[in-house]
Amino acid sequence: MIEFKDPLYLLLLLLIPIFLIWNYFRGSRRKVAIKFPTLNLIKSTGGGVGAKYRHLLTLLRYAALILLIFALARPQKLSQEKNVQTEGIDVMLALDISTSMLAEDFKPKNRIEAAKQVAEEFIAGRNSDQIGLVVFAGQSFTQCPLTLDYTLLKQLLERVNVELVTGGQIEDGTAIGMAIANAVNRLRASQAKSRIIILLTDGQNNRGEIDPQTAAAAAQALGLRIYTIDRREILSRQRHGGSAAHLQRHRPAGKKQDPGAPVSPEI
Numbered sequence: 001m002i003e004f005k006d007p008l009y010l011l012l013l014l015l016i017p018i019f020l021i022w023n024y025f026r027g028s029r030r031k032v033a034i035k036f037p038t039l040n041l042i043k044s045t046g047g048g049v050g051a052k053y054r055h056l057l058t059l060l061r062y063a064a065l066i067l068l069i070f071a072l073a074r075p076q077k078l079s080q081e082k083n084v085q086t087e088g089i090d091v092m093l094a095l096d097i098s099t100s101m102l103a104e105d106f107k108p109k110n111r112i113e114a115a116k117q118v119a120e121e122f123i124a125g126r127n128s129d130q131i132g133l134v135v136f137a138g139q140s141f142t143q144c145p146l147t148l149d150y151t152l153l154k155q156l157l158e159r160v161n162v163e164l165v166t167g168g169q170i171e172d173g174t175a176i177g178m179a180i181a182n183a184v185n186r187l188r189a190s191q192a193k194s195r196i197i198i199l200l201t202d203g204q205n206n207r208g209e210i211d212p213q214t215a216a217a218a219a220q221a222l223g224l225r226i227y228t229i230d231r232r233e234i235l236s237r238q239r240h241g242g243s244a245a246h247l248q249r250h251r252p253a254g255k256k257q258d259p260g261a262p263v264s265p266e267i
Contacts, residue, residue: 005074012069016062023058088193089129090146092183093119096201097162098137098174103202111231112162115200118229119157122198123150132186135160136179138171138207142186175208176201180215180226188222195224202231 004010095115106114123131130146131153144156165172176199183197197219205212219226 002075002077005076007073009069009072012072013066016066020062089196090131090187090190090192090194091126091129091196091198092132092134092146092186093122094134094136094140094179094183094197094199094201095119095143095157095160096137096174096179096203097135097160097164098203099162099165099172100174100203102162106231111202112160115202115229116157116160119200120154123153123157126150130190130192132183133157133160134179134182134186135164136175136182137165138173138175140175140178140182140208141170142182145186146190171207173207174201174203174205175210176205177210177212177215178208180212180219181210184215184219184222184224187224195222197224197226199226199228201228 095112097112101112101115102110104110119133128148130148131150132142132146133144133153133156134140135143143160144153147153164170179199179201180197187195187197216226
């Protein structure tokens with residue numbers, strides 16, 4: 001859909017026919033500067049290039065004038081508006097990109113590619129939930145804030161790789177506490193009725209200023225739920241099939257996990 005920011009400029013198009021009529025009558029009433037008894041001599045000389053294309057030049061001038069008027073009106077292309085009924089669920093994915101994720105003991109290539117595949121399958125199963133992406137190694141940062149634009153989210157997920165660590169842009173390690181804290185910070189202002197963090201990692205916390213217990217306690221205080229997808233979960237999914245992982249409720253390190261029933265990715 002296209003609309004104009006300043007449509008009043010389009011009224012100038014009404015002047016174009018007036019200019020055409022005025023130019024026509026001005027040319028027909030132009031006085032002859034030199035009178036010749038015959039035109040045979042002039043016809044024999046032939047016309048130059050300018051004489052042959054003089055009408056085309058006039059058309060080009062008016063075309064340029066019309067385009068200038070459209071430019072002044074500032075045409076804008078608008079995306080189609082669509083009302084979406086949401087379930088009120090906001091989800092932050094926290095993806096481990098430490099160098100240990102390069103271990104090639106998963107299909108199709110290594111651990112990080114397997115984790116990204118799990119994340120992609122999870123995103124594909126959603127249609128009205130806001131989802132964001134946090135990545136972490138020795139530090140954590142937001143790759144994508146909460147969004148309903150799943151196409152953009154998948155593109156940003158595809159760009160995630162361990163080169164951020166191997167290239168020295170962030171410190172290596174597994175700062176699970178920092179990743180949870182970053183995700184909590186992204187979700188704390190959310191007004192959704194359900195706010196969830198999904199942690200995809202292959203190791204234990206060994207970096208960061210915030211330990212997982214403290215970050216998990218902050219999440220619990222704000223009413224957030226945390227689920228983990230570790231390498232055993234990913235391997236089990238690849239062996240037995242299923243979509244977007246069996247999620248286990250996160251427990252602080254050092255405490256025994258209640259096996260419980262796996263949580264459905266439909267949340």
